[in-house]
Amino acid sequence: MAAIEVNGCLINSSISNFHHRQNRSTNGLTVGKIVELTKQFESTAEPSLVAELLSTTQNGGILFPLRFAFDFTRGNPHAFRVFAQNIDVFPDGFESVIAYLFETNLSEGTRPYVRRILYALYFSTTVSSVSDISEEVWTTFVLQFKNSDTQWKPSLDFNAQHKRAFSKLAEYLNASFPTKLGYDKPVKVKRLATAGRITGKSVEIIKNPPANLIKWVEILTEYRSGPRLAKTTKYSNGPFLNFASWLDLYPEDVRSDPKVFLSSHRASPSWVDHVVDCGGGTLKGKMVPIVNYIADMVDWFIEENMVLVEGEDRTSYGHPLLTNLERKQFENKAKAVSVGKPTQTTSAFLPRRLVKLVQKILTEDNWAWPKSLQADYFTINVDGSARQVWNPVVAYLIYTMTELPWRKIQVKCLDSGEGDALRYSLESDIWVQNRSAGADYCQRHIQHALDRVGGATPRST
DNA sequence: AGCGACGACTTCTACACTCG
DNA sequence: CGAGTGTAGAAGTCGTCGCT
Numbered sequence: 001m002a003a004i005e006v007n008g009c010l011i012n013s014s015i016s017n018f019h020h021r022q023n024r025s026t027n028g029l030t031v032g033k034i035v036e037l038t039k040q041f042e043s044t045a046e047p048s049l050v051a052e053l054l055s056t057t058q059n060g061g062i063l064f065p066l067r068f069a070f071d072f073t074r075g076n077p078h079a080f081r082v083f084a085q086n087i088d089v090f091p092d093g094f095e096s097v098i099a100y101l102f103e104t105n106l107s108e109g110t111r112p113y114v115r116r117i118l119y120a121l122y123f124s125t126t127v128s129s130v131s132d133i134s135e136e137v138w139t140t141f142v143l144q145f146k147n148s149d150t151q152w153k154p155s156l157d158f159n160a161q162h163k164r165a166f167s168k169l170a171e172y173l174n175a176s177f178p179t180k181l182g183y184d185k186p187v188k189v190k191r192l193a194t195a196g197r198i199t200g201k202s203v204e205i206i207k208n209p210p211a212n213l214i215k216w217v218e219i220l221t222e223y224r225s226g227p228r229l230a231k232t233t234k235y236s237n238g239p240f241l242n243f244a245s246w247l248d249l250y251p252e253d254v255r256s257d258p259k260v261f262l263s264s265h266r267a268s269p270s271w272v273d274h275v276v277d278c279g280g281g282t283l284k285g286k287m288v289p290i291v292n293y294i295a296d297m298v299d300w301f302i303e304e305n306m307v308l309v310e311g312e313d314r315t316s317y318g319h320p321l322l323t324n325l326e327r328k329q330f331e332n333k334a335k336a337v338s339v340g341k342p343t344q345t346t347s348a349f350l351p352r353r354l355v356k357l358v359q360k361i362l363t364e365d366n367w368a369w370p371k372s373l374q375a376d377y378f379t380i381n382v383d384g385s386a387r388q389v390w391n392p393v394v395a396y397l398i399y400t401m402t403e404l405p406w407r408k409i410q411v412k413c414l415d416s417g418e419g420d421a422l423r424y425s426l427e428s429d430i431w432v433q434n435r436s437a438g439a440d441y442c443q444r445h446i447q448h449a450l451d452r453v454g455g456a457t458p459r460s461t
Numbered sequence: 462a463g464c465g466a467c468g469a470c471t472t473c474t475a476c477a478c479t480c481g
Numbered sequence: 482c483g484a485g486t487g488t489a490g491a492a493g494t495c496g497t498c499g500c501t
Contacts, residue, residue, distance in 0.1 A: 080464090
C-alpha cells in the first residue's frame, strides 16, 4: 500500500490494493463499505448507490486499486451505463476527450475503454482535472500497469481495446498539451525477441552454454571458424538453437557428450522431424538450410574425431544425422513444396484483342476520346488571350506502348527537352532560360503545331 | 451501449546476412 | 565497421459479430 507523488499528485502504485490517505482506523471501515457498495451496485445497478459510493470515497481520502476502474461492472454493460450517467469525472476535460474520440473516428468498441482509463485516473490518483495530467504524471500512471520490459502486466489481462485506448488517450494528450517526450512514449511496448521463440532457446546458450551444451558449442565454434568459414556465415545461430532443442529430447547423459550421442542412430524423433515440428508441422523450403547446416557440422565432426584409419581400412563409429540417401530424399521433398522464384519480374501481357480495342478507343474520330479528358488540357497565351490546348503526351504515350514493347519510363526518356523554354540548372537549383539552338521551339512553331494536330501542340522535341 | 473475441490487415523490430 | 537489405513473426489497428 503505497502511493507515488508526482507533480503534487498522488498515484496509487498498487494494482489491487486500496491506498489510505488518512488515518487507518476509520479507513478500514471505509474500504469495507466501498467494497460492499461496489458489489451491490454491480448486481443491482441502482443509481442512488453511485452517489453514496462517491461521497464515501471522497470523505475517506482513499485511492482505489489501479485495476478497479477496469474491472468495475465489467461484464454488465447496463451497470456501466448507469454508473457513467451518475458520475461527473473531470468536468473540465472529459467531454473534450470524448469529442476527440468521435472526431478521430475511434471505433465504438474502444471508446468505453478510454473512459475507463479516465475513471482509473479519477479513482486511483488525486489528479483533479485533465489538464493536471502532466507528462510525468501520465508516465508514472501508465508504468504502473507495465512490467520493466515494457510489456503490459499479464495479470491485468488487457485485450487489444485496452491497449488501443491507452494509445488513443496518449494521442489526445499529445495533441492537447505541449510535450517534451511525448505522452505516447510510456504506452509503447518493446517487442520481444523472436529468435528462439519456438525452440525456447536464445543466443545466450551459445554465449554462455550450460554444462550439457559446452562441447556442442565448442564444435559449432570450431566449425564456424574453420571449415564453414570459407563457405558462408549464413544460418549459424538459428540452426544451432533448433539443434539444442532437439538434444533436449534425449537423456542428459547421452546428449552431453557428442561422441556418445553420435555413437548411435538417433531417430526418435529424427533431426528432420524435429525441424519440421518446430517450423509448424509442414515441410518448407526454408528448413533445408537448417537441417543441412547441422548435418554438415556433424558429418565434419565425425570425419575429424570418430573415424579410425588403419592402413587401407577406414572405420567410422559415428552415425550421421542423415544418411546420404535420406538427405537426398529430404531435399527433393523440400524442393517440391517450395515455390520456385522467377529470375526476372514477369508481367502478363494484354491479349492482342484488347490491345486493338485500346488503340481504337484512343484514335477513333481523330483522338476524340483522349480529347474529351479535361486533365489533358493546358492553357496557353495566344496574343494576349487564353486558349485551351490539348496535350497529346499521355495519349501518344499509351498508344506508343501498344505498338512497341517499351516501358513507360523508356518512352519518357525520349523527351530530351531541348526545345523547352526553360531548363533546370543543377548548379543554381533553379529554372533558367534555355539558351540552346532548339530552345523555344514550341513558342516559335505554335501555330503550325496547332494546325497540324488539330488544336494540340507538342510540348517539346 | 457496451463487452469481448475474431480475423484481416498494417506496422514494427530483432535478427541475420551482404556489401563497400 | 556501419549502412543497407530481406524476413518472420510479434504488436498493433480496426471493423464486425454475437451476446447481454
